[in-house]
Amino acid sequence: SAVISQKPSRDICQRGTSLTIQCQVDSQVTMMFWYRQQPGQSLTLIATANQGSEATYESGFVIDKFPISRPNLTFSTLTVSNMSPEDSSIYLCSVEMTGGGEQYFGPGTRLTVT
Amino acid sequence: GESVGLHLPTLSVQEGDNSIINCAYSNSASDYFIWYKQESGKGPQFIIDIRSNMDKRQGQRVTVLLNKTVKHLSLQIAATQPGDSAVYFCAENVGGADGLTFGKGTHLIIQP
Numbered sequence: 001s002a003v004i005s006q007k008p009s010r011d012i013c014q015r016g017t018s019l020t021i022q023c024q025v026d027s028q029v030t031m032m033f034w035y036r037q038q039p040g041q042s043l044t045l046i047a048t049a050n051q052g053s054e055a056t057y058e059s060g061f062v063i064d065k066f067p068i069s070r071p072n073l074t075f076s077t078l079t080v081s082n083m084s085p086e087d088s089s090i091y092l093c094s095v096e097m098t099g100g101g102e103q104y105f106g107p108g109t110r111l112t113v114t
Numbered sequence: 115g116e117s118v119g120l121h122l123p124t125l126s127v128q129e130g131d132n133s134i135i136n137c138a139y140s141n142s143a144s145d146y147f148i149w150y151k152q153e154s155g156k157g158p159q160f161i162i163d164i165r166s167n168m169d170k171r172q173g174q175r176v177t178v179l180l181n182k183t184v185k186h187l188s189l190q191i192a193a194t195q196p197g198d199s200a201v202y203f204c205a206e207n208v209g210g211a212d213g214l215t216f217g218k219g220t221h222l223i224i225q226p
Contacts, residue, residue, distance in 0.1 A: 045213035105157035
């Protein structure tokens with residue numbers, strides 16, 4: 001498995017502002033992903049963070065709203081832009097271990113937008 | 115799109131009994147399945163996985179069964195303990211895609 005950390009662990013933000021969430025892994029991984037988990041709900045894939053190229057977004061998610069960076073094989077960021085209360089969720093990064101296929105999740109970032 | 119669903123939102127079992135959590139999937143192209151456990155305030159924890167070329171896989175106190183004929187997945191937890199209380203999610207990986215599609219989740223409650 002891998003040790004995955006996220007910063008911040010939680011934040012309360014005002015509408016209209018942006019928040020950047022960081023995800024750090026303790027080993028190099030091929031794939032990194034970002035998910036959203038709305039209160040009391042399941043997880044929904046936002047995008048695949050590609051190292052060295054633009055992220056691949058799922059239907060319903062766009063780069064202008066959720067810009068993603070992945071500068072190397074151990075780090076990625078997700079920005080939630082121009083936030084509204086509907087963006088209040090837990091945002092989780094996950095990694096797929098090289099050659100393993102298993103996905104492991106970080107602890108999540110709990111975002112509240114007021 | 116295709117979805118992964120769970121039959122029951124809440125499952126209550128006596129401590130020491132066995133638990134069975136079920137999951138139905140609709141996409142026959144799915145070739146990889148994972149069960150996760152999520153405790154309150156934490157990220158999902160990998161429990162066990164199974165590939166479509168297998169019917170059964172066992173771990174420590176857990177067994178995953180895959181029935182491709184009826185597109186059904188189950189997680190069996192033996193001798194449940196208070197620490198097993200959590201929400202359990204099944205997730206699938208559709209052939210050709212790397213991200214996971216998650217089911218709705220089952221809240222497992224262990225009664226003393």
